[in-house]
Amino acid sequence: xxxxxxxxxxxxxxxxxxxxxxxxxxxxxxxxxxxxxxxxxxxxxxxxxxxxxxxxxxxxxxxxxxxxxxxxxxxxxxxxxxxxxxxxxxxxxxxxxxxxxxxxxxxxxxxxxxxxxxxxxxxxxxxxxxxxxxxxxxxxxxxxxxxxxxxxxxxxxxxxxxxxxxxxxxxxxxxxxxxxxxxxxxxxxxxxxxxxxxxxxxxxxxxxxxxxxxxxxxxxxxxxxxxxxxxxxxxxxxxxxxxxxxxxxxxxxxxxxxxxxxxxxxxxxxxxxxxxxxxxxxxxxxxxxxxxxxxxxxxxxxxxxxxxxxxxxxxxxxxxxxxxxxxxxxxxxxxxxxxxxxxxxxxxxxxxxxxxxxxxxxxxxxxxxxxxxxxxxxxxxxxxxxxxxxxxxxxxxxxxxxxxxxxxxxxxxxxxxxxxxxxxxxxxxxxxxxxxxxxxxxxxxxxxxxxxxxxx
Numbered sequence: 001x002x003x004x005x006x007x008x009x010x011x012x013x014x015x016x017x018x019x020x021x022x023x024x025x026x027x028x029x030x031x032x033x034x035x036x037x038x039x040x041x042x043x044x045x046x047x048x049x050x051x052x053x054x055x056x057x058x059x060x061x062x063x064x065x066x067x068x069x070x071x072x073x074x075x076x077x078x079x080x081x082x083x084x085x086x087x088x089x090x091x092x093x094x095x096x097x098x099x100x101x102x103x104x105x106x107x108x109x110x111x112x113x114x115x116x117x118x119x120x121x122x123x124x125x126x127x128x129x130x131x132x133x134x135x136x137x138x139x140x141x142x143x144x145x146x147x148x149x150x151x152x153x154x155x156x157x158x159x160x161x162x163x164x165x166x167x168x169x170x171x172x173x174x175x176x177x178x179x180x181x182x183x184x185x186x187x188x189x190x191x192x193x194x195x196x197x198x199x200x201x202x203x204x205x206x207x208x209x210x211x212x213x214x215x216x217x218x219x220x221x222x223x224x225x226x227x228x229x230x231x232x233x234x235x236x237x238x239x240x241x242x243x244x245x246x247x248x249x250x251x252x253x254x255x256x257x258x259x260x261x262x263x264x265x266x267x268x269x270x271x272x273x274x275x276x277x278x279x280x281x282x283x284x285x286x287x288x289x290x291x292x293x294x295x296x297x298x299x300x301x302x303x304x305x306x307x308x309x310x311x312x313x314x315x316x317x318x319x320x321x322x323x324x325x326x327x328x329x330x331x332x333x334x335x336x337x338x339x340x341x342x343x344x345x346x347x348x349x350x351x352x353x354x355x356x357x358x359x360x361x362x363x364x365x366x367x368x369x370x371x372x373x374x375x376x377x378x379x380x381x382x383x384x385x386x387x388x389x390x391x392x393x394x395x396x397x398x399x400x401x402x403x404x405x406x407x408x409x410x411x412x413x414x415x416x417x418x419x420x421x422x423x424x425x426x427x428x429x430x431x432x433x434x435x436x437x438x439x440x441x442x443x444x445x446x447x448x449x450x451x452x453x454x455x456x
Contacts, residue, residue, distance in 0.1 A: 001026055002357055005164040007150050008171030009033070011047075011127070011342035012325030012349075014134040016168070019060055019350040021141050025357070028144040028164070031135060032171075039132035039234060042297040046198050046246050047127055047339035048072075048215060048229055050423035051120035056347045064133060069232040070213040070241055071121035075419040078218040079112035079400065080226075080280055096252070098259040099279045100272055107282040108220065112400050114407035115210060116419030122215070124231030126200065127339075129239060151175055152315070159319035166353065166361040169313065170346075172326035179313030180323045186381065192303035193332055193388045194224060194248040195257040199266070199273050200233050200298040203290040204243040207283075215336075219392070220280045224249040225334050228284055233294050242294050245273055247280075248334050250390055251303075255280075260301045266293045269301075306332045306385060311370035312363060322366045324349055329377045335387055336422060337380035348373045379425035386432050395434040395450075402441055402448035413444055 002025050006013045009031035017027045033041070049057075057063045083106055099105050139145050148154075152175055159167050169176050207216070216228040225248040233242040249255030255276060264272070270293055277285040309328045313321040325342040352369040359365070392400070403414040421428040430436040442449040 002165040002353070002361075003163060004028070004353065005030070005158065005167045007155065007167070007169045007176065008325075008327075009038075009131060009135050010044075010170060010172065010325065011131075011339050012346040013168070013170030014131060014138060015057070015060070015062065015343060016170070016324070016346040016350055017138050017143055018062060018134065018141065019346065020353060021138065021143050022060065023350075023354045023357075025353075028146060029135075029138060030146045030148065030150050032147075032149040034147055035132040035136045038135065039128050040297075041128060043126060043128060043198065043200060043233075043300050045127050045339065046124075046227065046229065046244050046300070046333055046336075048122055048124050048336040049343070050122045050336075050340055051118070052423060053340040053343035054120075054123060056343050062134065065125050065129065065232055065239070066123065068239060069123045069125050070230040071123060072118070072213045072215055072230060073121050074115050074117045074210070074212070074214040075422065076115045076207075076210060076214050076216045077113065077400070077403070077415070077418070078110050078216070078281070078283070080108040080218050080220040080223075081111045082106060082108055082221065096254040096256075098254045098272070099275045105275075105279045107278065108280050110283060112404045114400075114404045114412065114415045115214070116403070116412060116415035116417075118419055118423065120423075122423070124229050124244060126231060126233040126242070128234050129232065149174075152179065155321065156315045156317050156319065159315060159321070160317045167319070167321045168324050168349070169321050169327050170324045172330060176313075177309075177327055179315070179321060180309035180311065180328060183308045183310050186308035186378075187306070188385055189306050189388070192251065192257075192305050194303055194334060195251055195255060195260060196246065196248055196301065196303050196333065197255065197260050197269075197273065198244065198246040198300040199270055200294045201243050201245055201270065201288075201291050202240060202294050203288070203292050204228070205287045205289075207287060216284065218281050218284070221391075222250070223253050223255055223280055226277070226281045226284065235295070240294065243291075245277075246333070247273065247276055248332075257303065264299070266296065266298050269299045304330065306330060306381075306388070308381060312366050320363055320366065322361075322369065328370065329374075329381060331381055331384040332388060335380065335384045337384055337425065341377055341380060344376050345373050348376065376426075379428065383421070383425050383428045383432065393434065395437045396431070398441060398448045398450075399431060399437055402445040405448070406445065
């Protein structure tokens with residue numbers, strides 16, 4: 001029976017550990033925090049799990065909160081513009097002042113809006129709930145947990161003992177990430193592309209036009225993006241529904257990193273979020289009249305560089321470790337792919353580990369395992385990187401206009417396909433390629449397609 005060591009107790013590490021336990025393997029997880037510390041800490045993400053990832057959890061019997069968590073039935077898209085139209089790119093440079101430092105605030109308007117229904121609902125469970133419960137469940141099912149932070153020297157000593165047949169690093173932050181070299185061919189960015197400011201809230205009301213749970217997403221010209229995602233979060237020892245609010249600002253725009261430099265209390269953070277909503281997404285601010293924070297530690301502020309890394313790490317003593325999840329594929333959160341990538345990574349790795357239980361987990365096997373995962377992860381990675389531009393390409397503008405027209409006509413075919421692409425990123429090629437987009441528009445909304453050039 002193989003002995004597996006997993007460093008990291010997030011979505012990918014715990015899901016993999018529980019999967020391998022169910023297959024009869026000996027599994028040890030190293031976690032820097034106890035379940036109580038995880039649950040009592042600050043949020044670590046703004047996760048949105050789509051149907052394929054939710055089904056993986058169901059198949060493993062890990063969907064503990066499916067009935068309590070809001071079921072999100074659609075994705076609502078909005079394009080917010082200032083009154084004078086789409087801003088010149090130069091207006092987003094030079095650390096523009098945020099709303100709370102200006103005496104005049106001019107609300108943006110919605111230039112485009114539509115709703116893309118999902119065939120299967122999505123859900124967002126606060127990882128403070130999920131990971132604290134999964135970690136306790138892992139121990140209850142017979143897994144071994146070592147509670148300590150891990151440095152490279154610690155990992156080197158553990159692998160040198162020869163107790164473990166395979167060591168997997170699933171901790172996406174900290175020193176251990178340095179074991180895995182950046183893959184420049186798959187990593188077009190060398191710095192964070194968005195300043196992230198998130199807070200967990202309660203008290204939001206439903207949009208009068210859509211009386212059901214949905215993710216609301218806005219592209220805000222010259223500013224960045226805004227997300228309003230219903231979910232399930234902590235409530236003392238219990239749970240409560242919530243709305244997770246996230247601004248993802250262009251680095252030098254009015255909601256860039258400079259806007260969040262100060263150390264803020266949770267209520268001060270919420271006040272700034274609401275002020276930004278009043279200017280940039282006033283239709284969302286209209287729903288926030290009775291909003292308040294959910295718990296004493298509801299905030300997350302930061303940003304990170306979207307990066308793909310080579311999957312095999314070499315330890316000083318010569319040992320090999322395999323990276324997993326956002327250790328090796330870290331996408332920006334603006335497309336909501338992170339937790340889904342982690343779930344698929346753990347699912348694919350588990351299959352390879354179980355199928356090779358009688359063999360060796362050597363370097364060739366490690367590379368082949370990651371390559372199989374990359375066949376999935378390349379699609380959300382390309383999609384997310386494409387979305388990080390500050391102005392949509394011309395063909396995407398026509399797609400969005402066509403989606404709105406279909407929505408208004410009661411035929412949300414394009415809107416539904418866009419929403420489906422978030423759940424199944426391999427279907428998004430048509431949206432990223434101008435020729436494929438035009439071909440699709442010619443089929444479903446010919447008035448938005450560019451006419452083919454006439455023959456000479």
